[in-house]
Amino acid sequence: MIAATMMSVLFVGLGSHLRGGLTVWHRATTMSDTLQYQRVAWDRLDRDLANALVFDTRTGAYGDTSGQLPLPSFGEAQLRFFTVSSSGARQPDSVRFVTYACDEHAGTTGLWRTSQPLGAARARSPEPAPELVLPDCAALAFQYAYLPSPPTEQQPQRQTPEELIWKSTWPDDADQPLRLPRLVEVSIRAAGHEVRRLCAIPTGVFGQTEPPR
Numbered sequence: 628m629i630a631a632t633m634m635s636v637l638f639v640g641l642g643s644h645l646r647g648g649l650t651v652w653h654r655a656t657t658m659s660d661t662l663q664y665q666r667v668a669w670d671r672l673d674r675d676l677a678n679a680l681v682f683d684t685r686t687g688a689y690g691d692t693s694g695q696l697p698l699p700s701f702g703e704a705q706l707r708f709f710t711v712s713s714s715g716a717r718q719p720d721s722v723r724f725v726t727y728a729c730d731e732h733a734g735t736t737g738l739w740r741t742s743q744p745l746g747a748a749r750a751r752s753p754e755p756a757p758e759l760v761l762p763d764c765a766a767l768a769f770q771y772a773y774l775p776s777p778p779t780e781q782q783p784q785r786q787t788p789e790e791l792i793w794k795s796t797w798p799d800d801a802d803q804p805l806r807l808p809r810l811v812e813v814s815i816r817a818a819g820h821e822v823r824r825l826c827a828i829p830t831g832v833f834g835q836t837e838p839p840r
Contacts, residue, residue, distance in 0.1 A: 773834035
């Protein structure tokens, strides 16, 4: 009787330790996969933004009809822009029109990326199937760097001249399709965690705030 009781206690203890070890292993594996997905997503987005460019300097080249280029858009929760993409060591670089958005496709929520060749984008071909770059993306937000307003007669000096102003909007109307933001702050909330990162576009410019009237 005593031996049976001792064996029962021993098995219960071993079972508890085994369940605890399996739980820790599962959490560690899940966190490792999540961090790996996040690293790949950040590298892809950072590379695309670093190679972003204004493909055509003519404002009339952009529009909604076939033969015209799609208008780039830097929004609060979505990106659409031209970038130089490398296809490999033996293939020349190509210009592609890419989009980023946190959305749901085929029942899967995540950060999705589309990449379209320049000719297909100009011909208004159907967009390709999106590529999932980060699962479980719950929210995606962008902010863009603006310079403080220049001094005026009413305000000859600024309080903090070197401080940037961040806004969630960037001019994307038909009259200003040729301006890329210089700095983009990206915020992604996935798997219950929010991560922020600052991405730079070497060919971009800082936004200009309107002086006070």
